[in-house]
Amino acid sequence: MKQPKIMDTKPKISLIIPAYNEEKYLGSCLEHALKNGGSDFFEIIVIDNASTDQTATIASNYPQVRVVREDWKGLTRARERGLKEARGEILAYLDADTHLPPGWTKTAIKEFNQNPKLVALSGPYTYYDFPRTQQIWIKLYWFAATVMYWFTGYMLVGGNFLIKKEVLEKMSGFNTKIEFYGEDTDLARRASKYGKVKFNLKLIMPTSARRLKGQGTLKTAYFYFINFISQVVLHRSTTKDYADLR
Numbered sequence: 001m002k003q004p005k006i007m008d009t010k011p012k013i014s015l016i017i018p019a020y021n022e023e024k025y026l027g028s029c030l031e032h033a034l035k036n037g038g039s040d041f042f043e044i045i046v047i048d049n050a051s052t053d054q055t056a057t058i059a060s061n062y063p064q065v066r067v068v069r070e071d072w073k074g075l076t077r078a079r080e081r082g083l084k085e086a087r088g089e090i091l092a093y094l095d096a097d098t099h100l101p102p103g104w105t106k107t108a109i110k111e112f113n114q115n116p117k118l119v120a121l122s123g124p125y126t127y128y129d130f131p132r133t134q135q136i137w138i139k140l141y142w143f144a145a146t147v148m149y150w151f152t153g154y155m156l157v158g159g160n161f162l163i164k165k166e167v168l169e170k171m172s173g174f175n176t177k178i179e180f181y182g183e184d185t186d187l188a189r190r191a192s193k194y195g196k197v198k199f200n201l202k203l204i205m206p207t208s209a210r211r212l213k214g215q216g217t218l219k220t221a222y223f224y225f226i227n228f229i230s231q232v233v234l235h236r237s238t239t240k241d242y243a244d245l246r
Contacts, residue, residue: 009113012042013105013162014088018078019059020049021246022096025208026058032099034064040105042088046096049078055096075158076174076183083173086165095159097208099128107203108162119195120188122161123203130209134217141221146201152232154197158184160205167194182227182237189231214245 015033019026026046033044045066046059050073059067070081079093090112094100111121124142127135149155156163161184168174171190178186188197212220223239230238 010040010109011090011112012088013040013090013092013108014082014086014165015041015044015092015094016047016079016082016086017045017094017096018047018049018075018082019051019055019096020073020075020078020244021051021053021055023051023054023058024246025097026055027061029094029096029098029100030059030062030065032101033094034062036100036102037105038064040109041092043086045082045085047078047082047085049073049075049081074176075180076176076178080174080176083165083168089165090162091165091168092162093159094205095207097210098159099206101204101206104203104205107200111198111200111203112162112164115196115198117195118198119167120156120161120163120191120197121200121203122156122184122188122198123200123205125157125160125205125207127209127212128206130212137217137221142201144225146199148228149199152189154188154192155199156184156188156191156197157199157205159207160203163187163191167191170194178237179240180242181223181239182231185228185231186235186237189235210245215243 044064048056048067048069050071056067059065068085070078108121112118175186191197227237227239
């Protein structure tokens with residue numbers, strides 16, 4: 001069988017980092033992004049989402065970074081502002097407490113070049129500040145998530161995904177009525193109508209375990225799971241409230 005031709009192009013990727021009171025984590029996030037993917041990013045945008053600390057000041061210390069203020073607080077609102085500001089063909093969304101690893105951008109570019117029908121790409125988290133003795137629970141969680149992906153055919157992780165800008169615009173962007181839980185599944189489900197939404201276990205993103213520590217591992221896993229199911233089946237989230245853990 002003739003193998004499909006793999007394109008060898010470098011798309012314009014806009015990296016968008018929503019940040020609300022992220023002075024503790026943002027500097028390290030940007031250092032990793034610039035060191036391990038800087039040359040592959042067309043632009044890097046930090047959305048200062050109504051922060052009251054030194055978030056904007058820290059981001060402004062990097063000449064490669066453009067800082068945009070969004071006073072309407074909320075994760076989906078910050079991501080939507082990133083869509084409006086970005087000039088790239090593909091938008092990469094990371095959380096402000098992530099550490100972009102070497103090879104992440106190369107893997108993403110290869111995926112989009114290999115499959116013209118690919119519209120969105122995501123992968124799992126690892127946790128750089130979580131005890132090794134509890135990592136087994138994380139592995140079990142991602143195993144269960146992968147099984148769910150096989151059934152649905154779509155899955156995105158909110159702090160670790162890329163999506164084609166033209167598709168996101170056709171979808172009318174993010175659902176700003178969703179505060180937190182389920183917003184990534186809502187996005188994945190709607191994007192799947194325009195092409196392939198792929199979950200790649202090799203597209204790993206190290207992030208902070210602050211939510212697991214502050215809210216509890218099992219409780220957090222429950223919230224993510226129940227809202228994933230609710231979005232898939234009912235097309236809405238069941239959990240309306242969430243806590244900002246900084």
